[in-house]
Amino acid sequence: MKKATNQALVIFGASGDLTYRKLLPAVFDLFMNNLLPDGFAVLGISRSQYTDHAFREKMKKGIKEFSNFKNAESDKINNFLSKIFYLSIDTENGEEYVLVKEKLTELNRKFNLGCNYIFYLSTPPSLYASIPKFLYGQGLTFQQKGFRRIVFEKPFGHNLLSAKELNKLLLEFFEEDQIYRIDHYxxxxxxxxxxxxxxxxxxxxxxxxxxxxxxxxxxxxxxxxxxxxxxxxxxxxxxxxxxxxxxxxxxxxxxxxxxxxxxxxxxxxxxxxxxxxxxxxxxxxxxxxxxxxxxxxxxxxxxxxxxxxxxxxxxxxxxxxxxxxxxxxxxxxxxxxxxxxxxxxxxxxxxxxxxxxxxxPSPLPLFRHEGSSDKLNNQLILRIHPDEGILLKTGMKVPGNDYLVKSVNMDFHYSELSNQYIPDPYERLLLDCMTGDNTxxxxxxxxxxxxxxxxxxxxxxxxxxxxxxxxxxxxxxxxxxxxxxxxxxxxxxxxxxxxxxxxxxxxxx
Missing domain, CATH: 3.30.360.10 (Dihydrodipicolinate Reductase; domain 2)
Structure with missing residues (x-):
């Protein structure tokens, strides 16, 4: 998989459940798979009052419960946690976003981030319009130095009208190729x-x-x-x-x-x-x-x-x-x-x-079929979750003197790829965002x-x-x-x- 360039991941709403259960464990998995850049930092932003140490301790519990590498050595976890920082602001007060700019400037010098920032909105949709505007007000959406990307969780809009209005508003502050609307499926x-x-x-x-x-x-x-x-x-x-x-x-x-x-x-x-x-x-x-x-x-x-x-x-x-x-x-x-x-x-x-x-079904039913149906229903099943795999239902002759046909399964299970690492959806999507792949x-x-x-x-x-x-x-x-x-x-x-x-x-x- 492609490795990202130096950058910071800025998570708004970082004290919430999504960051604890999904986002930070997924970023830690990227760290364990050596897919994070050498210069990397996470800045969590929320109203809740945390010190860097307290926020790291909370994220440590999330990693140990939800990461694919929950049994990782303490040195590895602590090395990762040293890249995590926290800032408490009122996210609905535009004047406080100067603190975000100052913190990012500090982290940029410390980790050589190249002024590359991803803003992840793990917040209620009511903040989807205001946070981009406040970032724009601090010049944090411009790409003269480094890239700037913004990630939105669903729901993106409550109906057609609100989705159109939100799209129009965002384009005042970001270009379309900077906007990542995430769907973990x-x-x-x-x-x-x-x-x-x-x-x-x-x-x-x-x-x-x-x-x-x-x-x-x-x-x-x-x-x-x-x-x-x-x-x-x-x-x-x-x-x-x-x-x-x-x-x-x-x-x-x-x-x-x-x-x-x-x-x-x-x-x-x-x-x-x-x-x-x-x-x-x-x-x-x-x-x-x-x-x-x-x-x-x-x-x-x-x-x-x-x-x-x-x-x-x-x-x-x-x-x-x-x-x-x-x-x-x-x-x-x-x-x-x-x-x-x-x-x-x-x-x-x-x-x-x-x-x-x-x-x-076949155009002419030549054979009797086992069960109540008078035809064979060929199906291809693509299982997304759980027991991920592919199942093909086809017809075979039942042993005996009669031409009796029954449905049988031909299946493949992802679990058979025991030597292959299967990333969590957020792990894959976060890496795609970090590398600029919006497929x-x-x-x-x-x-x-x-x-x-x-x-x-x-x-x-x-x-x-x-x-x-x-x-x-x-x-x-x-x-x-x-x-x-x-x-x-x-x-x-x-x-x-x-x-x-x-x-x-x-x-x-």
């Missing part, structure tokens, strides 16, 4: 493997189109609830939290055309073509092809789980969706008339993310296109209070009505297990 090795599976193998790409694919199914399921994030989630919901970003990003990787070259510009160009080709949802689609649900109380293995409306900081009459399933089409030559089905939800039976390519980050135009697709759904729900919000018991696969979305006799969603190849059998969820 795209940092997963198995998400990136979608492109490799398609474009590095001659056996798949000829079949990857409307002539051979019956439909495409993408699932991103979580078995947890809102986990204390009720105040945020009740104003977001599954559509904003998962569909507008994670799921549509995966759709673009599944549906994109082969790029001319593996460069950020060419890959982004092909993904943008997919977003622009998303068929606009009609009122009929909004009413019949978008299902929303909300989990209700349930007892699972003797343990009671509360309903969403019983969660802390959630309105007792909340209409916020914790589950979304939908059907849509992509209007281009490759995918015309091929349904795409996506679903996501909380409090489902297991945590699993995967892409399923359902191939068309796996969304640009402003793509953000607006994905919001443009989901905005009619938000408007329909707001303008039609009678639109159904289906309840589903915690620990189930969502509302039963979602099964009606899938076309075709005997076709339904795939109900995956935690283990990739255990479908159709008893499995631990």
């Amino acid at each position: 795209l940092g997963k090795e198995t998400v990136q493997n979608l492109m490799v599976t398609r474009f590095a193998n001659g056996i798949y790409e000829p079949l990857w189109n409307r002539n051979f694919v019956q439909h495409v199914e993408i699932t991103a399921a979580e078995n947890i609830g809102v986990e204390g994030r009720g105040e945020y989630y009740d104003h977001a919901g599954a559509l904003r939290d998962m569909v507008q970003n994670h799921l549509l990003q995966m759709v673009s990787l599944v549906a994109m055309e082969p790029p001319i070259k593996i460069t950020p510009q060419d890959i982004r160009y092909e993904k943008m073509k997919v977003f622009r080709a998303l068929h606009p949802l009609s009122e009929y689609d909004l009413k019949n092809h978008v299902i929303r649900g909300q989990y209700t109380a349930s007892t699972i293995r003797g343990k009671h789980y509360p309903a969403y409306r019983e969660e802390p900081h959630v309105a007792k009459d909340s209409r916020t969706e914790t589950y979304v399933a939908m059907k849509f089409f992509i209007d281009n030559w490759r995918w015309a008339d091929v349904p795409f089905y996506i679903r996501t939800g909380k409090r489902l039976p297991t945590r699993v993310s995967e892409v399923v390519i359902h191939f068309k 796996l980050f969304m640009d402003g135009e793509a953000v607006e296109e994905t919001w443009k697709f989901v905005q009619p759904i938000l408007d329909y729900w707001e303008n039609h209070p009678e639109a159904p919000l289906y309840g589903y018991p915690a620990g189930t696969w969502g509302p039963d009505v979602a099964d009606r979305l899938i076309e075709g006799k005997n076709d339904t969603w795939r109900y995956p297990c935690k283990n990739l190849a255990d479908d159709g059998m008893y499995c631990e969820l």
